Amino acid sequence: MNPWQQLLLVWSLAAVAQALAWRRQQRTRNAGIVDVVWSFGVGGAAVLTAATGQGALLPRLLLAALGGLWGLRLGLHLLHRVRGEAEDGRYAQLRKRWGDAPLKWLTMFQFQALLVALFALPFLAVAANPVAHWNAWFMAGIAVWIACVAGEAIADRQLSRFRADPANSGKACRAGLWRYSRHPNYFFEWLHWFAYVLLAAGSPLAWLAWSGPVVMYLFLRFLSGVPFTEAQALRTRGEDYARYQRSTPMLIPWFPKEER
Template sequence: MHVMPWAIGQGGQLLALWLFMVVVMTLGWAWQQRHANAGIVDVLWAFGLACAAVWMAVAGSGAPTARLLVGVLGAAWGLRLALHLWVRVRGEAEDGRYRALREHWQGRQWKFFAFFQFQALLVVLFALPWLAVAGHPAPAAWQLGLALAVWIVAVAGEALADAQLARFRNDPGNRGKTCRSGLWRYSRHPNYFFEWLHWCSYAIAAIGAPLAWLGLLGPVVMYLFLRFISGIPFTEQQALRSRGEDYRDYQRRTPMLFPWFPKN
């Protein structure tokens, strides 16, 4: 069976990334044992993706412009998110989602270890769109410009949503209440929406690449995870536990993910 040299090289890139993330997530698992705070996994996931973007750009074989886009934009997005999450993890008690998971698993650390290692695999999965872009031999100027424009809107929107929620949470008078101001008036999860939109920029940049279809994995897989698996379902279950009828009213009035005007 004939194997193309580029396929071997890309396989090596992904293997090296996975081994790196195994070490990172193992250290994170040990940290959460000492601090009883599994929220560190989200910090390391974002940090790992920032590292993955740089690695794909450095080891990629595509045009310098395509590799630069991946390295700069992917790293900037991942580091901003990692820093934002680290401030929360360092300064607050364990997120209610993880407290519920800890109770459900009865503190079994082997389950937490498996969970952390699963996140290592997810970093590799979400690095695939960057692999496609970094291997693009000649991206058009229009698609790089459009990808950059979408990225700017997405990252600015996510940062604004995070800042609005942090300001709301920091007011003791809002304890037990639901944020309905700013972007949170138009979506129950505007931060998730802009995180999903961010991945669309790489799908645009991958158009015409040999592995262009991998670029679509970002928005498709991220939507599936946010909507059905680890994003919105866990977040809303915790919101209902902590805010009850106030959050049920918010659910009835406000769109779930994609922003739109609330119902009266």
């Protein structure tokens, strides 16, 4: 397939998957499933574009393995949260405004399907890479992927452990990596997209791979990531989270200031 056909196929399958997820949330009133399907969808897009790409076998195998495993890990982590917890506060706030309005929720779910296609753009670049031999770019891409996926998994585990303790109710997590960044999971999630930039080195579409880290940063920093998460944290954790904001870097880890 050419890249445009691949992109259309990814979008079509994501739209169907999110439509099914929308029907489920209409019954369960838990919209967190949209994030689960997005994660599995992006991971699946990596496997699909690798299977249908026209590049050399090696970069396509790396893409399928790394992109697929990333999506699988994140999707399973989010699925565990959706099954075990009440609706995410971000979506609970939307439900207060929208109620169960089917069209509004369907629009939101289909927007997430569009985002699956958007985040598949770096995969198109890797799948078109004609470089058939191991090189420093591929090794660096694997190293970045391992470090970032491990970092995100550690941050997720630390937060889950903190939230599972009833004594921490109403408090901001400052355990482990969360002492140095208010969103270490988002930091490693963003950094992980540079792995595909490295895997795309030598591809005629290499420039397209930069859409991953650029778009992810914009979404995390200004749109659906940090702003929504911090607004919810301030509603539920109040002054403790405000102190945490004043002392701890937002995204890129660094040593915290003294709390005041």
